[in-house]
Amino acid sequence: MILFTDFGPSGLYTGQMLAYLAERAPSVPVIGWLDDAPRQNPRAAAYLLAAYSAAFPAGSIFLAVVDPRVGGDRPPAAVSAGGKWFVGPANGLFELIRRRTPGSVAHEITWRPDRLSKTFHGRDLFAPVAGSLAAGESVEMEERPPDWARRPGWPNDLAEIIYIDSFGNAITGIRASTIDGEIDLTVNKRYVGHAETYSQVPPGGPFWYENSNGLVEIAVNQGSAAEQFGLRIGSPVGLGG
């Protein structure tokens, strides 16, 4: 099972999910993949999850929790797509996976635990469901039609910063395959040209490139693009000069 959350690098919440899973599904290996998904931002997280989950093998089960409306009325979902399961809130987080994966099927989770806290469905509801799926057990859920819980207004590629890594590299929601590799980008009214890798630009020099998961990423050789351009999650990215 693969964890994808915005819980932050420390363990109060992730650790409780891990403890639950270790107790109830001890044979299921758990990979703490990402704990700094875009904070409280299912839209940006949806583009990140779609791009980065593609490299995981069929059979992977993602426990994905970016859930600012926990305790509200967004339903819980389990999406089957490309031989993988995605378990988490039906708040758009799986929109791009559903859109890009032919034959994907969304289910509303109808099972409820004996005790469901109002604020931590990751531990109380999503972890048990993902653990059951990983253990090959059935889960009470109902298939929903393709238009259930969709976000039709979201673009196919998001021309915004969706993630800033610890080096200060700024990842966009744009698949590099969808744009001309020679164009300049604009961020905060400044141009950023294309390069293939760090060693092609001088130290301190900015560039954009197709990152190792296929997204357009803005970087500075031996520096921080986020600092140099004042970027944060949601900063817009212009295509072309």
Added chain:
Amino acid sequence: MILFTDFGPSGLYTGQMLAYLAERAPSVPVIGWLDDAPRQNPRAAAYLLAAYSAAFPAGSIFLAVVDPRVGGDRPPAAVSAGGKWFVGPANGLFELIRRRTPGSVAHEITWRPDRLSKTFHGRDLFAPVAGSLAAGESVEMEERPPDWARRPGWPNDLAEIIYIDSFGNAITGIRASTIDGEIDLTVNKRYVGHAETYSQVPPGGPFWYENSNGLVEIAVNQGSAAEQFGLRIGSPVGLGG
């Protein structure tokens, strides 16, 4: 085995404990539960550990290290409480667990490793002891009377902030079951009313609620309570208006 430390999210110290455990007790699964326990603050950590360890099943073994006096004269302890073991410094860290668990028994660890550094008992002493207990091996320790290494002056519930999570939610040391659910709290001279969950208050609105582990927690819907109220570990919390 479950790790509860103030070592921080990066791995220099936690990783060394994990490496030791992987070498000497490879069959024992280790959960890196919490690495941002209240820094150098066994008192606040004691309330957090007591509240959050309750959900773990009997048989759990906690390796708990918040140890500002390492190298001084505080003795090493192993506390048996409710079918769980708690291994760490006898500096008050287990005070609330001992107080709230009928039949708890404290032991002073008398075993010493061949090489005991003066500054990293987590790796050199507590991890080996916890590993041995997890593996079902005996450890040299001596039962101590109930009044050994106690902190009788500490309250049953601590009306202070004891943890701030990565969303900026501020957890207090007050069990919600001990107070009237309709009262207001005061923090930094401002009132905070009660709500059951995030969706009951408008974006930016503060509230307190019983969190998923039973503690009173102060939050802001889609915002940071720590920032809005200037809270940090140790900030006092008033009960009633």
Added chain:
Amino acid sequence: MILFTDFGPSGLYTGQMLAYLAERAPSVPVIGWLDDAPRQNPRAAAYLLAAYSAAFPAGSIFLAVVDPRVGGDRPPAAVSAGGKWFVGPANGLFELIRRRTPGSVAHEITWRPDRLSKTFHGRDLFAPVAGSLAAGESVEMEERPPDWARRPGWPNDLAEIIYIDSFGNAITGIRASTIDGEIDLTVNKRYVGHAETYSQVPPGGPFWYENSNGLVEIAVNQGSAAEQFGLRIGSPVGLGG
């Protein structure tokens, strides 16, 4: 297998390496040892890795990635030293291990994956190689002479800060065994005297000591040496008054 990287505490990159290893070498236990090695600084990281890897048992396989020139012309290396393997970029990261370990042998990795991204050799090249070595499989590599990819100009002990832990303790690249235990150090024009452990100095008092892995470390009892002395990675340390 033991991870030593500068990827930061969140999981976008570490998680992808873990996912790869879980898929291809599921029987190999992985310890996420250190993810905040000196950022983009193979020189400082080399002294840290040499000092801290010594405590790991023979048979350990280190996947070590501090690689600011990824995509450039530095070759990939696998170093056998003292019964351990070190896999990562040949950019000096293994210089001190090679220098301090009699009989160490360096190899250039000649194997290449079907798909090698230009910016994430940790996932695409080093993780597969380390995984194969851990699984006991052969890897295409060629032994290189002792003078291959060396850094002869680097000192045997580095009189600089090479790591600052989450408490603010500042670790130097100086092995304590190489200096007189009674001398004062100077950092930012201020003296720091020797003590054996925290409890020997008053709260707020600075001191240096031999840390639990043999390096000279500057600390402040119940405080942050990094803040009190304005230290960062690379800050010079003077020996003697």
